[in-house]
Amino acid sequence: xxxxxxxxxxxxxxxxxxxxxxxxxxxxxxxxxxxxxxxxxxxxxxxxxxxxxxxxxxxxxxxxxxxxxxxxxxxxxxxxxxxxxxxxxxxxxxxxxxxxxxxxxxxxxxxxxxxxxxxxxxxxxxxxxxxxxxxxxxxxxxxxxxxxxxxxxxxxxxxxxxxxxxxxxxxxxxxxxxxxxxxxxxxxxxxxxxxxxxxxxxxxxxxxxxxxxxxxxxxxxxxxxxxxxxxxxxxxxxxxxxxxxxxxxxxxxxxxxxxxxxxxxxx
Amino acid sequence: xxxxxxxxxxxxxxxxxxxxxxxxxxxxxxxxxxxxxxxxxxxxxxxxxxxxxxxxxxxxxxxxxxxxxxxxxxxxxxxxxxxxxxxxxxxxxxxxxxxxxxxxxxxxxxxxxxxxxxxxxxxxxxxxxxxxxxxxxxxxxxxxxxxxxxxxxxxx
Numbered sequence: 001x002x003x004x005x006x007x008x009x010x011x012x013x014x015x016x017x018x019x020x021x022x023x024x025x026x027x028x029x030x031x032x033x034x035x036x037x038x039x040x041x042x043x044x045x046x047x048x049x050x051x052x053x054x055x056x057x058x059x060x061x062x063x064x065x066x067x068x069x070x071x072x073x074x075x076x077x078x079x080x081x082x083x084x085x086x087x088x089x090x091x092x093x094x095x096x097x098x099x100x101x102x103x104x105x106x107x108x109x110x111x112x113x114x115x116x117x118x119x120x121x122x123x124x125x126x127x128x129x130x131x132x133x134x135x136x137x138x139x140x141x142x143x144x145x146x147x148x149x150x151x152x153x154x155x156x157x158x159x160x161x162x163x164x165x166x167x168x169x170x171x172x173x174x175x176x177x178x179x180x181x182x183x184x185x186x187x188x189x190x191x192x193x194x195x196x197x198x199x200x201x202x203x204x205x206x207x208x209x210x211x212x213x214x215x216x217x218x219x220x221x222x223x224x225x226x227x228x229x230x231x232x233x234x235x236x237x238x239x240x241x242x243x244x245x246x247x248x249x250x251x252x253x254x255x256x257x258x259x260x261x262x263x264x265x266x267x
Numbered sequence: 268x269x270x271x272x273x274x275x276x277x278x279x280x281x282x283x284x285x286x287x288x289x290x291x292x293x294x295x296x297x298x299x300x301x302x303x304x305x306x307x308x309x310x311x312x313x314x315x316x317x318x319x320x321x322x323x324x325x326x327x328x329x330x331x332x333x334x335x336x337x338x339x340x341x342x343x344x345x346x347x348x349x350x351x352x353x354x355x356x357x358x359x360x361x362x363x364x365x366x367x368x369x370x371x372x373x374x375x376x377x378x379x380x381x382x383x384x385x386x387x388x389x390x391x392x393x394x395x396x397x398x399x400x401x402x403x404x405x406x407x408x409x410x411x412x413x414x415x416x417x418x419x420x421x422x423x
Contacts, residue, residue, distance in 0.1 A: 069408060072401040086397040179360045181367040215366055216408045220415040227419065 031156040032141040035251040050131040063172040065214040087113035201264040363409040384410040
């Protein structure tokens with residue numbers, strides 16, 4: 001009996017220590033799920049399964065700017081309020097997924113939310129309205145990214161390097177949607193000192209970010225203060241999804257990967 | 268004595284289930300991240316039968332709520348004429364094409380662009396729901412950036 005009590009107490013103490021030190025353990029999504037967005041403003045209300053948006057596939061082909069500026073998707077999940085009629089009218093998903101547009105003139109993109117429905121359309125609806133369904137995806141992450149440079153976290157892909165080395169060439173212009181603009185004048189890189197002693201400073205590269213985002217994705221919606229030192233960033237806020245955390249931790253590589261940002265050698 | 272042992276065993280089981288068996292939270296993206304397993308509330312399949320408000324000719328296998336809800340969201344306002352459409356879009360494109368090199372403009376030029384954004388907004392507000400939603404956001408992003416650049420000018 002004594003043994004039972006001692007063992008019970010030990011288990012309780014150990015489990016208490018685990019929880020006290022780390023809090024509730026967060027589950028890390030699978031590489032193929034990382035960045036995916038569930039869109040459910042109207043789906044379930046309409047008797048449809050919520051939409052699962054595959055971020056990795058889209059980011060392999062298009063810049064963030066194209067979708068979040070030119071097409072008008074909000075940066076926050078559920079912030080766009082996409083309706084089926086919007087897609088039918090040729091906006092949002094329907095901008096590309098209209099059954100006519102093809103990716104780089106090769107792959108014809110299926111039509112999203114068509115006005116005329118046929119008995120076969122149920123399966124097509126399932127391509128997006130797939131949460132909770134056992135839908136076989138047309139593209140498999142491992143297969144699709146077999147030759148992409150790898151990384152430890154997120155999707156397991158170094159997207160930045162993939163773009164830099166030409167493994168992917170994300171489209172940044174869509175006929176009839178994007179505006180013809182002059183080449184972007186890239187702003188200078190800058191450093192942000194870390195608050196923790198011994199932690200290398202962050203070298204922020206405007207060039208690396210503008211390739212994907214242009215200006216409007218980040219300014220001023222995410223980064224309001226432009227004058228150096230006017231905004232105090234903290235890792236708590238970033239982990240909480242502010243500033244860098246709007247993308248890093250959701251779609252871009254997570255902030256767990258310290259060395260990707262804190263790169264300036266400590267002098 | 269056996270009762271005490273039983274009670275202890277139950278207490279231990281409860282404690283273990285509380286500490287280790289609770290549903291784990293998803294990662295940083297919270298709701299935005301797809302859970303590994305589907306939630307119980309998600310419908311496994313689209314409804315097989317069409318709801319009462321579905322169009323009569325909708326095939327039974329197709330989720331009839333799409334056509335049923337879709338027309339209801341179309342605004343009652345009449346679509347703008349082709350000429351007006353061209354006008355606002357040309358103006359929109361002319362203003363927002365300048366965001367890319369907005370840092371090279373003077374404050375006065377930027378202010379003038381912001382004024383043009385403000386003048387264009389009521390015209391976009393008259394468009395159909397979807398177009399209005401998309402272009403109001405695009406115009407707002409464009410305007411916000413121009414204001415941001417004005418604010419960042421030295422001496423401001």
